[in-house]
Structure formats: C-alpha cells, structure tokens
Amino acid sequence: MGFCFIPVIRSLSKASFGILFLFFLTCFCFPSSTEAYDALDPNGNITIKWDIISWTPDGYVAVVTMNNFQQYRHIAAPGWTLGWTWAKKEVIWSMMGAQTTEQGDCSKFKGNVPHCCKKNPTVVDLLPGTPYNQQIANCCKGGVLSSWAQDPTNAIASFQVSVGRAGTTNKTVKVPKNFTLNAPGPGYTCGPGKIVPPTKFITSDKRRVTQALMTWNVTCTYSQFLAQKTPTCCVSLSSFYNDTIVPCPTCSCGCRGNSSTCVESDSPHLRSVVGGKNNLAPVVQCTSHMCPIRVHWHVKVNYKEYWRVKVTITNFNYRVNYSDWNLVVQHPNLDNLTQLFSFNYKGLTPYGAINDTAMLWGIKFYNDFLNEAGRSGNVQSELLFRKDKSTFTFEKGWAFPRRIYFNGDNCVMPPPDAYPWLPNASPRQEVSLLTLLMSCFVALVFYTFA
Known part of the structure; x- marks a missing residue:
C-alpha cells in the first residue's frame, strides 16, 4: 500500500473527518482484548477438579486435583495458593495434603473445632517430608507444579477436604464461588465452577470402575499482563x-x-542490598x-x-x-x-x-x-x-x-x-503501514482544521 487516502478524505465532510480520525486512533491506541491468549499454547490452562467421594452426616469428603495443562508455564516456589468463597455457611472439618492459611472464627463450635471457619479460605500445599498420615497421592510438593510438556507426572497436585454444613445430596450441595489462584503471584483468572459428569476411577487391581458422587471443574488461565505490567x-x-x-x-x-x-x-x-531472599x-x-x-x-x-x-x-x-x-x-x-x-x-x-x-x-x-x-x-x-x-x-x-x-x-x-545483516547488504528503508497511516492522520488533521 504505497499511497494515502487524501483524495477520499477530501470528499468527506468535516464531521466525517472527526469520526474517521477517532476510529483509527482507537484501533492504534487501545490494547487488544486478547492479552490472556497465548498463541504458542492456545489450550493451556490449570484445571481444578472437585470430586465428592463420600457423604458425611453434615456434608461431604472431596478430593481436589489441580492439573497444569500449560505446555511450558510451571509454578515455582513458594508455590500455588488456592482460594474460593463458600456458597452457604460451609466449614472445613479437616484436610489432608494441604492446609488453610487461617482458621478463622470458630467460637460457635464446642468440642470438635473445624480446621477452618472462614467464608473465603485460602489453601496452600504441604511441604515435602510431611508425615505420611497427613498425605494423599500427588500432594506435599510445597506448591510446585511442573509444566505439562516438561514433566507431566509432576504437573498434578491433590488434597482432600472434609466439608461440613454443606448439604448431603447432589441437590443440596452448592458449588463454591469466586475461585482465585496465585502461583505464587497474580496472573491467573479463574472461571466459575461447572458441574460435569462424575469422574470415573479404576481400582488398583484394574478389575472395577467406581465413580465420584458429584464433580465440578474450575478452569484458570494465565495472562502475563495481569501478572506484571x-x-x-x-x-x-x-x-x-x-x-x-x-x-x-x-x-x-x-x-x-x-x-x-x-x-x-x-x-x-551488594550483599546488604540484596538481603532477604524470601522477598519476591x-x-x-x-x-x-x-x-x-x-x-x-x-x-x-x-x-x-x-x-x-x-x-x-x-x-x-x-x-x-x-x-x-x-x-x-x-x-x-x-x-x-x-x-x-x-x-x-x-x-x-x-x-x-x-x-x-x-x-x-x-x-x-x-x-x-x-x-x-x-x-x-x-x-x-x-x-x-x-x-x-x-x-x-x-x-x-x-x-x-x-x-x-x-x-x-x-x-x-x-x-x-x-538485526545483524550480511556484509555488503543493508536493510532497505521500508516504510511500515503504521507509519504510513500515521502520516495520513497528520495530513488529515491539518486538512480538517485548516
């Protein structure tokens, strides 16, 4: 495209000039809405799956599994933190493979005190070396998750949670809301929990298939723009x-x-300035x-x-x-x-x-x-x-x-x-489309207000 649109511009009214100018200015000055889309990993995400595996007198026991389906983006130390908001007045009676960062106000409970009474709990992974009776499969990695292409066996994290005051049937249990994932800082945006067909499990002897009582998924996607400016x-x-x-x-x-x-x-x-390795x-x-x-x-x-x-x-x-x-x-x-x-x-x-x-x-x-x-x-x-x-x-x-x-x-x-060019060769002085259009805009402004 080696010409400008001045002949077309001259045929427009001055009111139309302003509209045309604002249109092009909007196209070039405002960022694209596809900041979170990664062209090299279009299907990459972290999927969080809740599987209710048994009912309790006032709720359920669930296994929560995080799968890092991102091809090359991993979660490094100090690891992930997962949060949500309960839909009703649920509490966490106990956990295995993870813990909440705060217990919250459990003063209403006498005798058996819940692990967490907060409306919006925050969960972190347990560290390697956690006692065996507090572990489940794929837990206790300090929140570190490998990328899927690099090491799929270590791209999975799991923990077990016993939830009370939650309902004891598929119709009375409500999916938590407002899921958040930090890994370890911001950057991830999580969608709502969606009820999906119950997960099926194969027993260790591979002779029987069982299934969860209820399952919901949460999908979290990463944006570099949200992570840091x-x-x-x-x-x-x-x-x-x-x-x-x-x-x-x-x-x-x-x-x-x-x-x-x-x-x-x-x-x-240097050493005194750098001190404080725990500071991110x-x-x-x-x-x-x-x-x-x-x-x-x-x-x-x-x-x-x-x-x-x-x-x-x-x-x-x-x-x-x-x-x-x-x-x-x-x-x-x-x-x-x-x-x-x-x-x-x-x-x-x-x-x-x-x-x-x-x-x-x-x-x-x-x-x-x-x-x-x-x-x-x-x-x-x-x-x-x-x-x-x-x-x-x-x-x-x-x-x-x-x-x-x-x-x-x-x-x-x-x-x-x-870029370094071959000897006896020099880059041609080519005018980009953006430069050409901006030149046209300048001419447009001068013509409009002349």
Whole structure:
C-alpha cells in the first residue's frame, strides 16, 4: 500500500473527518482484548477438579486435583495458593495434603473445632517430608507444579477436604464461588465452577470402575499482563558474519533512572542490598534493559549442510534462583534441528502440523538450576540445524528467532531492522503501514482544521 487516502478524505465532510480520525486512533491506541491468549499454547490452562467421594452426616469428603495443562508455564516456589468463597455457611472439618492459611472464627463450635471457619479460605500445599498420615497421592510438593510438556507426572497436585454444613445430596450441595489462584503471584483468572459428569476411577487391581458422587471443574488461565505490567526477559542477538552485537532494547523491562531496585555488580554494598531472599521483589543488576533474564542468540558457524547456534541465558536477578527453568523458541528451521547439546528438547506444534516451536530446558542435576546473578548465573547450549535448501538463508535476519519465552513469559525482541545483516547488504528503508497511516492522520488533521 504505497499511497494515502487524501483524495477520499477530501470528499468527506468535516464531521466525517472527526469520526474517521477517532476510529483509527482507537484501533492504534487501545490494547487488544486478547492479552490472556497465548498463541504458542492456545489450550493451556490449570484445571481444578472437585470430586465428592463420600457423604458425611453434615456434608461431604472431596478430593481436589489441580492439573497444569500449560505446555511450558510451571509454578515455582513458594508455590500455588488456592482460594474460593463458600456458597452457604460451609466449614472445613479437616484436610489432608494441604492446609488453610487461617482458621478463622470458630467460637460457635464446642468440642470438635473445624480446621477452618472462614467464608473465603485460602489453601496452600504441604511441604515435602510431611508425615505420611497427613498425605494423599500427588500432594506435599510445597506448591510446585511442573509444566505439562516438561514433566507431566509432576504437573498434578491433590488434597482432600472434609466439608461440613454443606448439604448431603447432589441437590443440596452448592458449588463454591469466586475461585482465585496465585502461583505464587497474580496472573491467573479463574472461571466459575461447572458441574460435569462424575469422574470415573479404576481400582488398583484394574478389575472395577467406581465413580465420584458429584464433580465440578474450575478452569484458570494465565495472562502475563495481569501478572506484571512490565516484561521479565529480553533477547539480544549476534552472528559470526557481522561484528555488530544487537543488545536488548533499552528499557525492555523498565528504565534504570526510574528504578530503585537496581544495583551495580561491583557495588561494595551488594550483599546488604540484596538481603532477604524470601522477598519476591527482584533486585536486578543495573543494565540498559533492566531485565531479570537475558537470552542471547548467537549464529555461530556455517557449514556446508548445517548451521550452528549458541544460546545463553543469563540471570541478572540477585534474589532469585530459577529452578526447572524452560525456554520456548519459535523459528522456521526447528523442524530440522539435528542435535542439541546440554539441554532437553521437545517440539511443540501449536498450529497443528507446523513444527516451528520448541521447548528447551536443563538436564536434571546438571543445569536445570539457573543461579542468581553473578559469575555462575548463566546456562548455555548449542543447537545444530540441517539446512533446508528451499528456505534456508542468512539474509534479512532469517537465522534469528521470531519469538522467545522464558518460563512462559514473552521476552522483548530487538526490532527487525536492527538485526545483524550480511556484509555488503543493508536493510532497505521500508516504510511500515503504521507509519504510513500515521502520516495520513497528520495530513488529515491539518486538512480538517485548516
């Protein structure tokens, strides 16, 4: 589109000019409503399932199971917290595999006192090493949940709850309301509980099938925008064929001048500033990008039939060690990934048959733990790709990733016109559609008010 709409504009009335101008301004100035949608994991969510397994004199016993169906977003320490609001005057008589953070006012009860009397209880997982008589299957992991692609066996958490004053039939039991999930901070939005067909269970000898008396599901989805207003990671680029190192964009995760949680790496007071590891607020090394995590993609070697990339993840956060970290990369040549050194790999196909997305993570007990900022605060690996002659090229930044996520958060990429280019080639000075339209708007304003 290489022209403006001035001829069309001149045929409109000035009232129409204002309407047209506001329409385009709205399109460009207001954020999309799809902030919570993740294009690389469109079906990812955490599903919470309540299965009533028996009735009691004044209520029921239920097993609550959390399944993390997110392909690459996990829940790290200090873990998840789950909350809800009771529909009636329910109380929790007892729990196994989890506990509430507060008991609430149970003064009305004489003798047998409930575990929790709060209208809106908050539940946390028990820690590893909890006595066996307080455990059930898939409990007691300190609230940590793996992502589904990385470790599906540890992407499940469960606890048992005995609920009183709740009704003793399917018709009198009411589904709780206002479910909340923090993991460990905000970011998740939970829908209402929906009654579904009762879950069926197979006995240990696999000879009999039983089923829950009543089941309801709650679905929680993640939004990076709700979790934090600023990004948490950025990407820098370099290549063997160009001396230019493209850094993370300035102020990717905040601006240095506006930050009070930034500390120089050579500061003599570093340890005193960083103190308090239980504080989740990041204290990052002072950089131009101010991100806790930087991912560097270096196009390293060009062979006759292959090409090699080195990926380095650097932790600039002095307060946080990232355990069970993962990296998601989108690149058109990932279908031809031949060998990966010192990282695990799993291909993701969010668009069906197109294999242009991969998940990378550390090897257990070797580099699955990304240390806090400092000399050992990085992990790295190399990727060897086979060339596809129909698509392979080093021109126009093709060798660099289209998108990178760290621990499920979208990282800030450099602008495409800043990518390292081949020698004797320079990016064409192309005008984007947005620039063209904005130029038209300026012309429109001048014409309207002339």
